[in-house]
Amino acid sequence: MKYALNRNIFNLVLKIVDNMADDAPMSETPTLAEKVSTELTTAIVRGELKPGARVSEQMLVEKYGGSRAPMREAIQKLEARHLLIRIPHAGARVVSLTLAELRDIYEVRVELESMACRLAAERMTDVEIAELQQLLQNHEDSIKAEQGQSYYQKAGDLDLHYRLIRGSKNDRLHQMLCGELYHLVRMYRYQTSTSEKRPLQALQEHQRIVEAIAARDAELAELLMRRHIQTSLRNLEQLLAEEEGRA
Amino acid sequence: MKYALNRNIFNLVLKIVDNMADDAPMSETPTLAEKVSTELTTAIVRGELKPGARVSEQMLVEKYGGSRAPMREAIQKLEARHLLIRIPHAGARVVSLTLAELRDIYEVRVELESMACRLAAERMTDVEIAELQQLLQNHEDSIKAEQGQSYYQKAGDLDLHYRLIRGSKNDRLHQMLCGELYHLVRMYRYQTSTSEKRPLQALQEHQRIVEAIAARDAELAELLMRRHIQTSLRNLEQLLAEEEGRA
DNA sequence: AATCTGTATTTTGTATACAATCTTGGACTA
């Protein structure tokens, strides 16, 4: 029962982040290749397909139906998102990030998201900022109400980051962050683990960030966001070190 | 004669930048799809295929030979690089950037390249920095020798930026800058025009940047690079305004 | 004249077949 609830919340979180990376046309009659590529994406992000696992065209045909042509296209789409790595004549594998590569990704993410925060402070409308404050108020209430429901906090965390990125009003920036980097971060679930550890601290950091934005203090907002993500990077590295020691 | 020389230099420049974006496997037996995708890329960057032009699979078959399957794959590769925009059932067109989109791209580029410069100041080896200084010395000599050969300066400009990006030792950063953003910047040739206008000023800015890196002053290096690119952005906007007025 | 509509054409999406290449497993050798 409790697990079932958590799974629902987990799906909610996935949905929110999926909306962040809403690069799929979502047309009325989606192509088979599109359907398969979105299914494959969630399968990889959820860990049903583990890093390093081979993804052959035949396998996808058996799993999703259809012929090899659309499967091939789906694989190529995921290669473009850096979720699969394709080697000519040899096939595709789920990307398997080394620690160094994950650090590289976080390094870029820190830079781009703090930039997004700076731009958001300059460009968000007053209405959008008010909605931001409302969102944080809701988070605070839910945290005070149920200490254990860290999933809500995680969803809120993602939602806030999402709004700030959109608030930058820079579509290319949004595309790079949500369409490329976040998939990989999600996939390793590190973000999940880390944010669970410090829900209240994260909320306070968020509050300061939104305060800075409300004051239109772009420099401060950028600095605070930079620290906020760098903290989560340090948590991530600590987690990796622990996992390394265990293995 | 003079034009032929310039064309050669232009090709040299293209080659240098192509190396920057060396994301193609370049295997011994390249796939037809790979060959077509690289050819298509240079065709678009050179302007042989103009923004907004349709790129049908049949057209590629007639131009490059083979069947539709590899052409489809080549089109998808260029879609991943944001050089083509594909609409389901409707086909692909060469991307046509609005002024706002180009500003977005430059905004991200400023952030990422100044970041790369900061990291380069921290991570480049002394040998690499010495090579950087040698490169600048060569540029200075060639500028003093032949004032008119601005193409050399452009190639040198790109070469320097390339080395700094590599010097960040962050593969993901390199990939995003060279594999995605630069193609688009190149395509519009704005970079070309702007750097032609101020070869000496650019050289001086480069010298200060490299000085900061040699002093391992990462903050200063980042700041200088940020200003350097922001200047070129301002030049770009000015050029666009002029073109707007002319049209 | 401009707009709408329906048909014909073109183009893409998908399925299937064949050729080229890689992977896997085992036998063989040093």
Added chain:
DNA sequence: TAGTCCAAGATTGTATACAAAATACAGATT
């Protein structure tokens, strides 16, 4: 035992054919 080589099997790259969708154009209508 470790490494190499080779052949069978599996997988991808490419070609061709058909179905579905969008585009283009001609004709009708207001």
